Amino acid sequence: MNWAQLLLNSAITGSLYFLLTLGLTMTYDLLNFANVSHAELITFGAYIGYVVSDTLNLGFIWGVTASFFSSGLLGIISYMLVFRPLARRGADFIHLCIASVGYSLTLRFLMQQAWGQDIVLFESRFKAFTLGPIRLSWLGVSIMAMAIALFVSLHLILTRTKLGKAMRATSNNIVLAKASGINTEQVLLVVWFLGSALAGIGGVLKGCDTMVIPVLGWNLLIMVFATAILGGIGSFYGAFAAAYSIGLAENLSVATLGHLGLSTDYKGIVAFGILTAMLILKPTGLSGIKVFRRTLLRSDRN
Amino acid sequence: MRLIFEDTAAEPETCLEAVKKLVELDGVEVIVGPATTPSMLAVAEYLNRRKVPIIAPSASAIKISEEGGPYLFRTVPSDDLQTAALADLVKSKGWKKLATFVLGQDYGIGLEQGLKENLEIIAPEVEIVKSVRYDPEKMDYRSELQLVKDAKPEAIFFATWVEEGYVIFRQALEIGLDEALTFGGEGMADVAFFDDPSTAEFMTKTNMMGTKPASPKDRYYYQQFYTAYKETFDEEPSLYGDYMFDATMIAIMSVAKAGVYDGEKIKKAIPAVAEHYIGATGQKAMNENGDPLLAKYDVWEIVEGDEGPEYSFIGEWEKASGISWK
Numbered sequence: 001m002n003w004a005q006l007l008l009n010s011a012i013t014g015s016l017y018f019l020l021t022l023g024l025t026m027t028y029d030l031l032n033f034a035n036v037s038h039a040e041l042i043t044f045g046a047y048i049g050y051v052v053s054d055t056l057n058l059g060f061i062w063g064v065t066a067s068f069f070s071s072g073l074l075g076i077i078s079y080m081l082v083f084r085p086l087a088r089r090g091a092d093f094i095h096l097c098i099a100s101v102g103y104s105l106t107l108r109f110l111m112q113q114a115w116g117q118d119i120v121l122f123e124s125r126f127k128a129f130t131l132g133p134i135r136l137s138w139l140g141v142s143i144m145a146m147a148i149a150l151f152v153s154l155h156l157i158l159t160r161t162k163l164g165k166a167m168r169a170t171s172n173n174i175v176l177a178k179a180s181g182i183n184t185e186q187v188l189l190v191v192w193f194l195g196s197a198l199a200g201i202g203g204v205l206k207g208c209d210t211m212v213i214p215v216l217g218w219n220l221l222i223m224v225f226a227t228a229i230l231g232g233i234g235s236f237y238g239a240f241a242a243a244y245s246i247g248l249a250e251n252l253s254v255a256t257l258g259h260l261g262l263s264t265d266y267k268g269i270v271a272f273g274i275l276t277a278m279l280i281l282k283p284t285g286l287s288g289i290k291v292f293r294r295t296l297l298r299s300d301r302n
Numbered sequence: 303m304r305l306i307f308e309d310t311a312a313e314p315e316t317c318l319e320a321v322k323k324l325v326e327l328d329g330v331e332v333i334v335g336p337a338t339t340p341s342m343l344a345v346a347e348y349l350n351r352r353k354v355p356i357i358a359p360s361a362s363a364i365k366i367s368e369e370g371g372p373y374l375f376r377t378v379p380s381d382d383l384q385t386a387a388l389a390d391l392v393k394s395k396g397w398k399k400l401a402t403f404v405l406g407q408d409y410g411i412g413l414e415q416g417l418k419e420n421l422e423i424i425a426p427e428v429e430i431v432k433s434v435r436y437d438p439e440k441m442d443y444r445s446e447l448q449l450v451k452d453a454k455p456e457a458i459f460f461a462t463w464v465e466e467g468y469v470i471f472r473q474a475l476e477i478g479l480d481e482a483l484t485f486g487g488e489g490m491a492d493v494a495f496f497d498d499p500s501t502a503e504f505m506t507k508t509n510m511m512g513t514k515p516a517s518p519k520d521r522y523y524y525q526q527f528y529t530a531y532k533e534t535f536d537e538e539p540s541l542y543g544d545y546m547f548d549a550t551m552i553a554i555m556s557v558a559k560a561g562v563y564d565g566e567k568i569k570k571a572i573p574a575v576a577e578h579y580i581g582a583t584g585q586k587a588m589n590e591n592g593d594p595l596l597a598k599y600d601v602w603e604i605v606e607g608d609e610g611p612e613y614s615f616i617g618e619w620e621k622a623s624g625i626s627w628k
Contacts (some may be wrong), residue, residue, distance in 0.1 A: 001447075001452060005477075006445065009444045033515040102501050119465050119468070124498075124499060135478045210441040210469045211441065211443065250445075254445040254449075258434050258449040261433055263406035263437070264437045265409075
């Protein structure tokens with residue numbers, strides 16, 4: 001077995017999972033509900049990226065940039081039109097989850113109307129090259145570089161800026177944050193924008209690496225939730241570690257199943273086996289953060 | 303006669319819903335379709351219970367003959383014949399080390415197993431160095447393709463649908479899996495693959511060849527179908543367009559023969575109609591499983607034509623005589 005190649009493939013998979021999970025774990029942490037419509041932000045980012053880079057022929061960099069801002073904007077619209085009004089009317093965890101499922105389906109059908117059911121393929125613009133025992137494309141390099149760059153940037157934002165402090169304070173105790181003069185509403189808008197924008201970037205990279213279909217985000221959602229839970233909901237560093245762990249587990253399981261002559265359909269057993277074991281042995285996830293905190297919703301009502 | 307169209311979206315659940323709607327709400331007593339094996343198997347139990355026959359134009363898996371039941375018919379031959387043709391192709395090419403990379407569902411698994419069984423009989427010296435059954439929803443196949451690459455096969459057998467095929471062949475090209483030759487069944491003989499330049503490059507580079515159910519293109523009935531199709535749609539018939547035409551014609555003629563619009567009577571009429579029917583795809587007499595008795599396969603390869611890659615027909619396969627090269 002070419003272990004170097006397997007590790008590289010795992011790193012690419014892990015980088016994508018990190019990008020896709022980050023937004024979910026951030027909003028989950030602040031609003032304390034699982035936003036299923038996160039899947040559609042991924043898909044939306046992929047379609048916008050395709051339109052800008054290939055249909056309008058403006059290039060891939062502009063495609064990624066457009067995805068970032070469009071998905072971010074859609075995230076804010078979703079928050080302001082759907083989730084904030086519900087939260088203010090006293091909707092709890094389960095109401096918001098179900099609302100996000102309905103909203104997710106609405107967005108998906110709108111995208112189906114706009115782009116159809118057929119698959120959309122990005123133009124092949126990234127050449128592959130050989131580096132010692134491994135083969136790699138520039139897209140793989142871009143995906144890993146993007147994940148690392150965002151990890152470092154967000155780390156700096158969280159630890160070195162006022163906004164980061166405000167985000168951490170809001171996440172920790174929104175009532176206290178408000179009392180300390182932090183504009184928590186503004187923080188929430190920033191988090192929704194950033195989380196959704198990152199989902200859009202993840203979507204355009206995943207779409208370029210594979211293909212774009214209306215269920216692109218939906219098909220990834222289980223793995224995204226698995227990564228968020230394994231990392232510990234709300235933990236930025238935990239999500240990073242979990243994404244690469246799941247990426248490695250997935251690729252190792254494919255290699256093992258392939259050697260045993262079994263269908264790679266069963267790969268989920270390995271990834272979810274790890275997740276189940278983690279939830280039994282350490283339910284707070286890799287980061288050790290408590291999964292169930294007091295919620296924005298309760299504090300908002302207070 | 304009224305045709306009612308429903309879209310199965312190539313999803314078994316959607317197909318079953320559509321079939322139930324046709325039978326329960328529209329009162330349909332004979333159905334033509336669906337395109338894929340999982341969809342065909344999903345509706346089998348319901349249609350056998352409701353006594354409504356269905357004629358499939360392209361669902362070719364062996365499992366349909368084994369588990370389908372009396373109300374399922376096909377105009378496309380079962381893959382047990384195609385895998386014999388593919389095994390003959392392997393033998394005639396003298397390949398000794400093979401890998402298989404197939405869809406992890408009945409269609410792909412049936413082709414993989416059939417190919418292996420036929421090779422054991424006619425070419426036991428052939429070694430299968432790696433078999434991969436992929437998950438169609440995964441959409442990232444680098445690790446699976448790497449397993450195949452590490453096994454260093456002389457030729458790789460592919461059975462994919464077009465959608466995942468784009469991703470698989472793009473990634474195969476990316477990881478450098480273009481040194482082996484490739485071959486496949488009728489699913490790989492689809493011009494839609496050429497819509498993606500990277501996919502087309504991989505298929506051309508690996509000199510992909512394979513088999514597909516043949517239509518007697520020089521015969522009057524095919525010509526008649528072809529001309530009418532071109533005049534109506536102003537494009538070439540798609541893969542299985544001719545088999546769909548024959549399935550529809552047999553359904554219509556069976557209703558006429560039954561004399562009443564009743565599924566049970568139409569089901570009894572189908573084999574009798576098929577016995578004497580010669581259509582665009584040739585004679586359609588059926589065996590006890592509702593599968594065509596006679597089948598010919600074209601042997602094709604992908605070549606670089608004046609306007610890009612194209613399928614070139616290089617031979618023909620029949621059970622009795624094997625491959626005859628052109």
